[in-house]
Amino acid sequence: MFNQKQRYRFSDAPIWALQRQYYEEEGLKAWNNDQVPQYITSNPMIAIAYAEMIFGLLQDRANKGYGSEPVMIVELGAGAGRFAYHVLRELSRLRDYAGIALPAFQYVMTDLAMNNVRAWKEHPALQAFIAEGILDFSRFDAMHDTSLHLELSDVMIRQGDLQQPLVIVANYFFDSIPQELLYIGDGQVYEADVYVEYPEHHDLLKPSELLNQIVLSYEHRRAAEYEQETYPYRDVIAVYKEQLEDSHILFPVAGLNCLERLNKLSQHGFLLVTADKGYHLLDSWKFAEPPELILHGSFSLTANYHAIQYVFEQRGAAALFPPHHFKNINVGCILNLEQPMDYAQTRLAYRRFIERFGPDEFFSMKVWVDRNLESMDLQQILSFWRLGGYDAEFFIQSTKRISGLMSDVNDEERQDLLTGIQQMWSSYYVMEQRYDLALDAGLVLFEMSMYEESKRFLEISILEEQDEVVSTVYYCLAICCFELELFKEASHYLRELLVLDPGHEEAMALLRINTESE
Template identity: 60%
Template sequence: MTSNESQRFRYSEAPVWDWQRAYYEQKGLEAWTENQVPQYITSNPMIATAYAEMIFGFLQDLANKGQITETVTILELGAGVGRLAHQVLLKLIELKEFAGIELPPFRYVMTDLVAENVQGWREHPSMQSFIQQGIVDFARFDAVADTELKLVVAGTVIRPGDLKQPLLLIANYFFDSIPQELIYIGDGEIYECDLLVQSPDRRHDLEPAEMLKNMTLSYEYRRAPEYSADNYPYSELITLYKAELEDSHILFPAIGLSCLERLNKLSQSGYVLITADKGDHRLDNWKFAEPPEFVLHGSFSLTANYHAIQYVLEQQGAHTRFTTHHYKDLNVGCMLMVDEPIRYVNTRLAYHRFVERFGPDDFFSMKQWVDSRIESMELKHILPFWRLGGYDAEFLIHSATHISSLLPDASDEEMLDIQSGIHTMWSSYYVMEQQGGLAFLAGQLLYEMYMYEDAKRFLEISLVADPSNHTPAVLYDLAVCCYELELEEETLSYTHKVLALEPDHEEAGDLLRSFE
């Protein structure tokens, strides 16, 4: 039930943005761990590899210019659950160690609007080794207004002009989720589209997600000559829109551009922006555009106007890259807002190799196809795809049952590759709520391959992480592992636990009697 009264707001000032903010403040990191807000597509090992390669190329470019003493700050805007940062750091360290070349030092700063999220990252077990190495820090950052960064670990503040190296920005699902303006181009004129919001009757009793779900929106148009004024900072872009577009609704990222300008001032040397979003950089995609659709997932997201960001930055001297082919789910761009951007050869080559030729969007499309056909695939198909995706945990979770069914006919080499893949996956796993379930699946597969030492390790991890795994079946598997490893005391301990839960467990009884 909604109120019959609608209130009129400028698009960027409508209460929907307050409800969005309230949602994230209320949910904290649970917004992602409860699978409400999408996070896999922008935080899986494939996209982390692409980003790490571009960052590594950027560090190489700075080293080639002799800039190896000052620390490079990598700043992630809206770092979500923290999984991308963790994956990028692991892969960046791996690249650095493999190359063995001199590079400038770096620190990765994770930011978010919600202070509880910042504290959650600070305390997360997967972040502790990076904190000890001094390569990660955290800061609360409000994209709408903030002009400095207060680092949690270092206890210092980054103010305008403090950074000597160019800043490297990462912005995934960022520009589509912060306040934007909505303008309309028609008959060569420009209008602002005000938002009429009809709220639920009992709005004071509803959660932010319910407010968003039950709102009713409509639009009213008013002439906006201020956009065409000579002193409007983006007047050239508006002139282009008026000349090229007709009957078109344009989400205009004024706050996003302002945010980039404020961040640019932190460094004396500009910035490089790596960004991925559901966003269009081609002007044709904005022609005859309908009013934007609010995509709800607890919070909401819109389409990012990458065309506006690209145009403005290029006018200011940036070199920008988006793929020459059309994206399906995720548009990944790299924008070099630095002096002589063409000299950043390794950065540009990394984009070409890891995004343009085959990138995160391509992989995600393939993964959707593979996920729907996993039951018809053989190990010779599954293992290469798992390897291509960086031994992704979510893929193993999805395919473990089918892999188990294929093990009786698996070759020794295939089983060794599964074992190796499990170890690689676990070494880069970002601890989340499903840790116990993942460890259990890994332990079961290893047990079925008679790899008892590894199986014991993962099954014991699953017991600690998830008490629901304390079942006779799991405890008996552990008893068998210990028996095969000639660990008599542990064998007896697990066997007694099985019989305590299920006194008539025949196999456990036989195992116990074998020690008499």
């Protein structure tokens, strides 16, 4: 039952405060088991694409003779941190592989929630980058802040401090911060105010529960201020008035203001690389209905890339978006730089890693793979795994199918599986949801009779999951040790197994045999 109904300007509606509260309270737990979607913008494949574009910018700056000052990369709303880790890993590998003179770089992970910043600082996977001095952190409020305070180096970045273009990374960012809601009808601009209807006892509900229960409705109000000469984004509004009819537009004033403030930090503009469920084509906004909240613990809306692109192109920037329509996620690149067309390596990287085949196409393929995994052969699984940068999540969901194909695996495929597991493990970023990746890897290797490698991963699993070790792990470890003629270790694992399962007949028989072999 609902008992309250209040009217708000859309950007002032309480949904935004609830969004903010949700992330501040949940911290990294918000991304547990994809409660807030993260895979599509955090997998190794999209990170590789971003690293290539950033690497292109480093090359372009070096080619222009600006190689002495470092390039700062700021990720807005870095979330669980997995994306930043994969970008830094790939960018470092590109730098080392190329072996050419480039500007140094520093990656800054930012978020509104200080709990997230603290968690990143302690994450084991990020420590090597911290030690190298190429990673820092900052609490950044995208709605208000005009500077960046770097937590580790205790440096404050203010207006004009940066001597290189600022690289801004914004994934699932513009769809999650306040937006204005406009309505275009009969050649006039209206604001679509929102009525928020609250359930009873709403003050007792958590933010995610309240977002799921409130009801939104809209009413138009004439808004002539958007047409005044003094309004900074009047030109794009004029385009909407001229070309749209009976259309609701989410207008990113907060997002544009955030970019304006970040732009002032550098003397040389910015490179924005962004991915979102957002439209850059004007036709996509024609006859658009009022927005519906996409709920996932928090909520998201559609990002208006058309407005962002138009505003900065009017100022001389170059905007890169795919020439085709997207299905799952739209990846864009805005070069708000002096002579942006001179940045050939950056633009070529976008062409190769986004436009030709990018994260949206990859995710569409993954949706198909998820549905058809049980009919795929090992070469198809290996190929897709390789395409995705040896992603751990894909391996975890594929282990059952891989096991089912094991009887027909040849030596070359065994070696490729081993290589893939090693690559995957070296780039694994542990998140709040605990996958026992070491166990899955160890069991696959065990099935391939790679006992030394299997033993390594199974022992890691025991160390990480001390309270939840299953008897199968001890049994497989005992077999590994037996095959490797490590008889004392084999006896140890068999005894551990019998503690968990005293009636395990095979373990008792093996222990007798093994005792005789010691």
